[in-house]
Amino acid sequence: MARKAKEPKIKEEKVTKIGGKFIRRRKPNRSVGGDVAIMAMLIGVGIFMLLPFVYAISNSVKPMDELFAFPPRFFARNPTLDNFSDLFIIMSESWVPFSRYIFNTVFITACGTIGHLFLASMAAFALAKHEFPGKNFLFTAVIWALMFPATVTYIPNYLILSGLGWLDTYLALVVPAFASTMGLFLMKQFMEGLPTALCESARIDGANEFRVYWSIAMPNVKPAWLTLIIFSFQSLWNTTGGVYVFSEQFKTLPYALNQILAGGVARQGAGSAVAVFIMIVPIVMFMLTESNVVETMASSGIK
Amino acid sequence: MSTAVATKKRRELKDYEKKWTLWGRIKESKASYLFLMPYYILFVMFTIVPVIISVYYSFTYYNILEAPQFIGWTNFLNLFLHDDVFILAIQNTFIFAIITGPLGYLAAFVFAWFINELPPKVRAIMILVFYAPTISGQVYMVWSIMFSGDSYGWINGVLMNWGIINKAVQWTTDTKTMMFVCIVVALWSSLGAGFLSHVAGLQGIDKELYEAGYVDGISNRWQELWYITLPSMKPQLLFAAVMSITSTFGAADIMTAMCGFPSTDYAVHTIVNHLQDYGDVRFEMGYASAIAVLLFGACLGLNRLIQNLLQKVGT
Structure with a gap:
């Protein structure tokens, strides 16, 4: 509601006379036909984007006989929550209880995100608000690192983690996530917009550098750290653990989803139930922070 | 009088060093480097070093069990030719x-x-x-x-x-x-x-x-x-x-x-x-x-x- 009030009311098609010519103010270049076509296209593509979500939700509440129905139906006739309870029964026969996968994913995501938030925001603060030799070089290195997929370095990473003795522990997934590049990049770009005078006045009042960072800079870049949390959360929440962890008790929820779906048609219902669980959490988080994320991305450009 | 001039000169020189020589500026920015250190240590460890290691291994035969053997461009030639x-x-x-x-x-x-x-x-x-x-x-x-x-x-x-x-x-x-x-x-x-x-x-x-x-x-x-x-x-x-x-x-x-x-x-x-x-x-x-x-x-x-x-x- 508050947001709506901010948008100025625009008088459509107001005709103004400037220099003898009539000029239509505001959107002189939109045709009704074009607007309708665009709306139709957006709705069509929007339905395509939502299709798998609706299908997953619908499948997750289908009773067994409807999952096997031919021809397959999109929507469930007699919705049931059996699949969610079956999930715990199916998975209780496996090596570790299903709740362990949930715990692993939540734990890895929480630790990785918190560590990344602190480390990246501290580095971003120095890069954005301090002058020192090597500053450009250090930031350019991060931009270059954004430009290639992480798979490029996974073999040496595997060897480094194995050398540290971190393979097959939470550390292998959590610590490298501290230094992911996206968060630092967004944070630094956003902090550039923070008025230097704000930091200066705090320094004159006798605050040390850490206080300036913690009590002045951080509270003023809330959109940036919310965005950082969203991005970090998204990548960690969806990690399967890859080759870095191989014991079943350290495997994550997306890995469990893979395993269940590999079980074939009989597991479709349970698989969809997991998929629904996996997707709901990040989507809700994004919904709550959307305007902050968009605000942060506005300063995301590479110049 | 002369000592005052000398200290002034020395202070100026020190200021000059602080501002203009690389080492002076690096020493001045200790706080900044402290802020950067935790992130960049991990960044170097998990991004920069791996890239360098990759480039090195690409010129070797390495199967994890034995030490890497330098074989020049063979890997690249094999990729494209065989x-x-x-x-x-x-x-x-x-x-x-x-x-x-x-x-x-x-x-x-x-x-x-x-x-x-x-x-x-x-x-x-x-x-x-x-x-x-x-x-x-x-x-x-x-x-x-x-x-x-x-x-x-x-x-x-x-x-x-x-x-x-x-x-x-x-x-x-x-x-x-x-x-x-x-x-x-x-x-x-x-x-x-x-x-x-x-x-x-x-x-x-x-x-x-x-x-x-x-x-x-x-x-x-x-x-x-x-x-x-x-x-x-x-x-x-x-x-x-x-x-x-x-x-x-x-x-x-x-x-x-x-x-x-x-x-x-x-x-x-x-x-x-x-x-x-x-x-x-x-x-x-x-x-x-x-x-x-x-x-x-x-x-x-x-x-x-x-x-x-x-x-x-x-x-």
Whole structure:
């Protein structure tokens, strides 16, 4: 509601006379036909984007006989929550209880995100608000690192983690996530917009550098750290653990989803139930922070 | 008197050193380096050092059990001259990248552009709808149920019901349709960070630029786009391009999830799939590193090319 009030009311098609010519103010270049076509296209593509979500939700509440129905139906006739309870029964026969996968994913995501938030925001603060030799070089290195997929370095990473003795522990997934590049990049770009005078006045009042960072800079870049949390959360929440962890008790929820779906048609219902669980959490988080994320991305450009 | 002059001189010299010599400036910035240290130690450990190690291993034969043996360019020569699957992987990656890269990028921009003109509340919902596939990550596996080749596959069911096909298509094992399936899923799942960047870039454009443009005689939305909108959001365009290149060239998980690994006749085998094959399955780390180094070079080269192209926008 508050947001709506901010948008100025625009008088459509107001005709103004400037220099003898009539000029239509505001959107002189939109045709009704074009607007309708665009709306139709957006709705069509929007339905395509939502299709798998609706299908997953619908499948997750289908009773067994409807999952096997031919021809397959999109929507469930007699919705049931059996699949969610079956999930715990199916998975209780496996090596570790299903709740362990949930715990692993939540734990890895929480630790990785918190560590990344602190480390990246501290580095971003120095890069954005301090002058020192090597500053450009250090930031350019991060931009270059954004430009290639992480798979490029996974073999040496595997060897480094194995050398540290971190393979097959939470550390292998959590610590490298501290230094992911996206968060630092967004944070630094956003902090550039923070008025230097704000930091200066705090320094004159006798605050040390850490206080300036913690009590002045951080509270003023809330959109940036919310965005950082969203991005970090998204990548960690969806990690399967890859080759870095191989014991079943350290495997994550997306890995469990893979395993269940590999079980074939009989597991479709349970698989969809997991998929629904996996997707709901990040989507809700994004919904709550959307305007902050968009605000942060506005300063995301590479110049 | 003379001592006062001497101390003054010394102080000036010290100030001069502080300001102008590199070492002086480094000593002055201790606090900054302390802030940077925790992040950059890990960054060097898990990004910079691995890149260097990869380059070194790419010139060696290394199977983890024995020490790496230097073999010069042999890995690269083998890749291009004796490895048919790698050549196929390059082809697949480029077909995939040429379609999903530019198309995905363009689609992300066009949707962001259209969505930007909607009223704020509708806009917020539409952004959520378009961004949801990216943020929910692994949920693309639901597509593998929908594309399933047996009679439970919903897409086959619908197409048969409509009479478009009369027997089930094996979407994920028929070499004719596998790439199509992967491209559809990739387009669905990868509008991503680029899309958000476009949306934010569009919202950041100064409205007065448009007013000025109308007075100067811009008459349709295409001219407005080319002369005002695009040049005003170049930094965001570049950021989105970087994201798009990274994700299309890193594609492999979608292929594995949809078509299995290795896929039938290597029909959707990408460069990263090939890398995983040698890294995880065969433990030929030197050879796998050579693939990684080529991929690294291709990504950086392409990024530079795109940056140069984007400089020409709006001129």
